Amino acid sequence: MIQNLSRLIGVGLLSLPLHVYDVMAADDIFDLSPEQSGRIRVETDTAAIAALPKDFKFANSGKFTVAVSTGGPPLATYATDAKTVVGADPDYALAIADSIGLELELVPVAWADWPLGLVSGKYDAVISNVGVTELRKKKFDFSTYRQGLHGFFVKADSAIQDIREPKDAAGLRITVGASTNQERILLKWSEENIAAGLKPIELQYHDDDAARIIALQSGRVDVIVQPHAQLVYIAARDRNIRRAGTLSAGWPERSDVAITTRKGSGLADPLTLATNDLIKSGAYAKILERWHLSEEALPESETNPPGLPEN
Known part of the structure; x- marks a missing residue:
């Protein structure tokens, strides 16, 4: 009952009266089960699929292989079975994979390891709270999906x-x-x-x-x-x-986090398109609400926007 109530409350949860907190625990608010019955699924996005570069070779055929660092909930963590990766970033990765008609394959990585793995083609993208910076833009392309x-x-x-x-x-x-x-x-x-x-x-x-x-x-x-x-x-x-x-994070300007792809791979624009279609359909808002991160919603996704300065 509490779990269902928390979904209805959404992001207003953090301003509830104190006595309500007394009957709730984190597990009542965030679903950390491996089953993830409330995970948002979406239909294929024909426009995003059509925009994918014809010569792009995915790391694993038929799959969208995404690196994620399990830094902790609600962004990404291990479920109660200690092996399934769950959280807002995995949910978002799944929605993108659905959009481009591929099966999602999540690859848990240490934060320090994602740049080399991405450059080497070990995975197609990183969806792990990576902030857009001018320095990173020299090596990677970005499709924004959340405010930092x-x-x-x-x-x-x-x-x-x-x-x-x-x-x-x-x-x-x-x-x-x-x-x-x-x-x-x-x-x-x-x-x-x-x-x-x-x-x-x-x-x-x-x-x-x-x-x-x-x-x-x-x-x-x-x-x-x-x-x-x-x-x-x-x-x-x-x-x-x-x-x-x-x-x-970019005060006084806005600073966004983004899907990170190899520089010049051609994936960034299609993934930006897919994100904007998720925003228009309402699926994007549902994903953020599920993890109580609606404050971090973007009005629209951009490819390679201005990032934090190098100095």
Whole structure:
């Protein structure tokens, strides 16, 4: 019953009253079973199939072979059988495979290994939260499918409500990882606040999720900032933090994540077309809603859009 209720609630789940969280656990909110009975399937997309390059040789005949890094839910993780890969990225990969009329073959890889495997033709694409950057565009093509967002999360009973712009974070103690994109952006926010006569942001550095969560719960910091999808799952699992806002990974511009393919392979435009048709049909929104990531939806997919600068 709770599982069905959570599907109806959708992304509004993270702002439910606290007593509702008390009867829910992460497994009630996210389906991590190997069966994946709620996975979204789609019809073939004749336009996307027609756009595929005639001379492209897929890594495995009749299959769309996709690398994915199982970094954790809700993006990609192992199911309860410890072998089936599930999550938002696998669901999206399946929808693309359906669209181009091929069987999906997922290849779990370590994050550091995907570039070499893709260049060597070991797989056709990478669908694993890869952000578009100008440096990566020199070697790969991109078809965007989700916004790259960081999340501002606070204790469930925090008085902090909305963090949308630099002034909202003035004077707050925020935990981030050192040398991260989040740190880079928040340092700029703090500079803007000081220039406007507001209090600076106090950044505190912790090496991992556990340390950051402990710092938040103990009251040593007011806010935790890290990739949004990770925090969506932690909020559902721990039931003691909530979202106060989101931040584009490319602030002040939007920064997207994308299907990554070999440079010049000819796959990018057809996969962008397939994504836009999934957006138009509503299947795209259903996939994101299933994993409570609707905030990360794109209005449309683009091939090789501007990415994060090299410096």
